[in-house]
Amino acid sequence: MLCKKRSGLNMGVLTAIIIAVLASVLSSNQSYGETMPSNKPKSALSAETKGTGPALIFIPGLNSGKETFRATCNYFQQNYQCHLLQLPGFAGHPAVPDLQQDFLVAMRDEVLVYINTHKLHKVTLVGHSLAGTLSLMLALQAPELIDKIVIVDALPFYPAIQNPTLTAELMRPQAEQMRAMMNNQSQADYEKSAAAHMQGMSNNPAHLPLLIEWSKSSDRTTTTQAMVALMTTDLRNDIAAIQQPTLVLGAWAAYKTYGATKDSTAGIYKQQYKKLKNVDIRMSDTGYHFLTWDDGNWVNQQISEFLSAK
Numbered sequence: 681m682l683c684k685k686r687s688g689l690n691m692g693v694l695t696a697i698i699i700a701v702l703a704s705v706l707s708s709n710q711s712y713g714e715t716m717p718s719n720k721p722k723s724a725l726s727a728e729t730k731g732t733g734p735a736l737i738f739i740p741g742l743n744s745g746k747e748t749f750r751a752t753c754n755y756f757q758q759n760y761q762c763h764l765l766q767l768p769g770f771a772g773h774p775a776v777p778d779l780q781q782d783f784l785v786a787m788r789d790e791v792l793v794y795i796n797t798h799k800l801h802k803v804t805l806v807g808h809s810l811a812g813t814l815s816l817m818l819a820l821q822a823p824e825l826i827d828k829i830v831i832v833d834a835l836p837f838y839p840a841i842q843n844p845t846l847t848a849e850l851m852r853p854q855a856e857q858m859r860a861m862m863n864n865q866s867q868a869d870y871e872k873s874a875a876a877h878m879q880g881m882s883n884n885p886a887h888l889p890l891l892i893e894w895s896k897s898s899d900r901t902t903t904t905q906a907m908v909a910l911m912t913t914d915l916r917n918d919i920a921a922i923q924q925p926t927l928v929l930g931a932w933a934a935y936k937t938y939g940a941t942k943d944s945t946a947g948i949y950k951q952q953y954k955k956l957k958n959v960d961i962r963m964s965d966t967g968y969h970f971l972t973w974d975d976g977n978w979v980n981q982q983i984s985e986f987l988s989a990k
Contacts, residue, residue, distance in 0.1 A: 724768045724790050725765050725768065725790050725791065726765075726766040727764060727765050727766065727794065728746065728763075729761060729762065729763055729764075730753055730754075730762045730764070731753075731759070731760055731762050732761050733761050734760050734802070734803075734827075735760070735802075735803040736753075736756055736760045736761065736763065736803070736804050737765060737791070737794075737795070737800075737803050737804070737805050737806065738752065738753060738762060738764050738806045738807075739767070739791070739805065739806070739807045739808070739811035739815065740765075740766070740767065740770070740771075740808055741807070741808040741809025741810040742809055742810040742903065742910075743771060743894050743895050743898040743903055744770060744809070745766065745770065745772070745773075745894055746764040746765070747890065748808055749806065749808070749972055750764070751972065751973075751976055752972050752976065752979065752983075755976075755980045756980075756983070756984075760987075763794075763798075767787055768790075768902070769898060769901075770898045770902065770903070771893075771894040771898060772893075772898070775899035775901065775902045777901075782909070783902065783905045783906045784810075784813065784817060784906070784909040784910070784913055788814060788817045788821055791814070791818055792825070795822075795825055800825070801825065802825070802826070803825060803826060803827060804827055804829070804987065805818060805828075805829050805830065806832065807829075807830070807832065807834065808833065808834070808970075808972070809832070809833060809834050809969065810834070812831035812832060812834025813834055813835075813836070813910060813913060813915065816831070816915050816918075816919055816922065817913075817915070819926075820915075820922060823922070823923065823924065826924050827924065828924055828925050828927070829924050829925070829926040829927070830983055831927070831928045831929065832929050832979070833969050833971055835948075835949070836914065836916045836919055836952050836953065837913070837914040837916050837952065838910055840914070840916070841948060848912045848914040854911065855907070855908045855911040855912050856908070858907065858911070859904045859907070862903075863904065878891045880934040881934075881968060881970055882969070882970045882973055882974055883934070883966065883967065883974045887970065916952055916955060917955060919955055919956040920956070920957070922957070923957065923958065925986070925989070926956055926958060926959045926960070927959075928949060928960065928962070929979060929982055930945065930946065930949050930961060930963045930964065931964050931967050931969055931971055931974075932945035932946075932963060932964075933964070933966055934968040942963050942965070945963065946961065946963050949961045949963075960986065962982055964978055965978075
């Protein structure tokens with residue numbers, strides 16, 4: 681995640697940073713993702729399952745694919761049953777128009793359909809970025825189904841990074857302005873923005889081609905709806921009702937140029953999660969937003985310790 685400069689970030693810079701953190705910005709003025717008709721006989725999510733044991737449900741974030749957690753799943757599959765979920769509309773997977781309007785709520789309900797359909801109980805959710813927010817929503821909606829939560833580089837309310845007094849209502853005009861900006865940009869501007877913003881997603885340049893491909897093959901309507909939902913969903917007070925042990929893994933190293941330090945960024949996490957009773961916040965020393973790629977051994981160690989704790 682990130683920290684403000686000592687002199688403070690203006691709202692334009694903050695919006696640019698939020699866009700960089702929340703998404704691999706679209707690189708087309710079209711909607712590339714295939715559209716899936718929605719009669720909804722079952723969950724719209726696609727999934728892979730590996731291993732046996734207690735269920736770990738891995739959920740990638742905005743414009744992201746299951747490869748976000750592939751290596752993590754490989755590490756845990758000897759002792760756990762890993763469910764690699766894929767949200768519709770992202771990374772080349774078909775969009776579902778019926779699920780775009782209230783995206784986070786719709787995805788929450790789809791994950792619950794998946795859990796119930798597969799008769800899973802007391803699962804551990806592992807969510808990256810957008811899916812970290814989604815994991816909190818799942819715990820609030822169906823606490824009886826959730827045992828533990830692992831959140832990878834996500835906050836209860838992104839816009840409050842700079843100003844903790846911001847509310848979802850105050851952010852609505854800003855979110856709509858961002859939506860209009862993304863919808864109206866030319867293809868060339870999208871591509872330029874994508875190249876610039878994705879430099880801060882991973883500390884390994886070898887991952888950039890995949891991130892670019894994910895962004896190109898994501899459905900633009902789904903992406904903008906999801907980003908607006910993230911910018912207007914404030915869970916800072918709601919999380920007081922969550923009883924499950926929660927591990928939060930944070931990143932800061934990509935934001936040194938904005939004045940971030942490990943301690944100051946940890947302070948932002950602590951402020952946003954202060955009402956979550958049973959939370960353990962740990963910061964990576966070197967990883968960027970895609971922590972499972974950039975600091976994978978550290979991530980695996982933190983999750984292992986967390987899962988084995990009584």
